[in-house]
Amino acid sequence: MTDPVLIDRKGAVAYLTLNRPEAGNAVDVALSRCLLDAIVAVEADPAVRCVVVRGNGRMFCAGGDVKGLHAAGDALPEFLNEILVSLHPAIVRLARMNKPVVTAIHGPAAGAGVGLAAVGDVALAEPDAHFTMAYSRIGLTPDGGATWLLPRLIGLRRAQELALTNRRVSAEEAAAIGLITRVVAKGTLAQEVDALAASLARSAVGALGTTKRLLLASDEATLEEQLDAESACITEQGGTDESRTGIAAFVERRDPDFSAAARNAEKSAAHR
Known part of the structure; x- marks a missing residue:
């Protein structure tokens, strides 16, 4: 069975790759646990001086695994808690880590994927990336730190609109309103992220x-x-x-x- 989160190293940079491409890197119990374990490991490693979070496949992160949520049936509250007991500490550790964190958003981010994208100290995106809160569409409320991160990054009024209407935000608009740092030229995300992460790793x-x-x-x-x-x-x-x-x-x-x-x-x- 393939690990739902991969850890790779390039010099002093650790790359954490969400690795459920067939499911749009949707967050299930296994991925949330593996992500937290990976973050704890790179945070504790003094040789790691910068951390990159990215996704494998077409999407950055589709949010929660809706098929899994559906399968949980009446046990959905317990199932959600089982995911969040690892996902939320992972978000906190990324936000407060004593190392720079870069998020590389190559494709769509929805639900918890928006929080994961936004938590980077620097967030770079491909032009085709886009962002959707999507929670109320399935009758749920936000998680993944979105209600803390978005008001601080884009302001309460915009956060209200995105959370209540599920409007899709393009990469260009996301950069303009401060949800991400900037959009890179198409096809250059990997090179831009590598250069930025290496520069941050050389910093103080x-x-x-x-x-x-x-x-x-x-x-x-x-x-x-x-x-x-x-x-x-x-x-x-x-x-x-x-x-x-x-x-x-x-x-x-x-x-x-x-x-x-x-x-x-x-x-x-x-x-x-």
């Missing part, structure tokens, strides 16, 4: 992870609270090998080697 990943946390917290903080958080984070980061490496490289007009700085920090921590 520790600083990027802290930046992610600051941005996520800003919506619920006062200006004073956010300034205090920024002060605490930048002063803490100022004591790291990353900042010393970056500042020295800037002054000496050369490219910084943040990967080496991370390895040195791990060695120092191991010897303490």
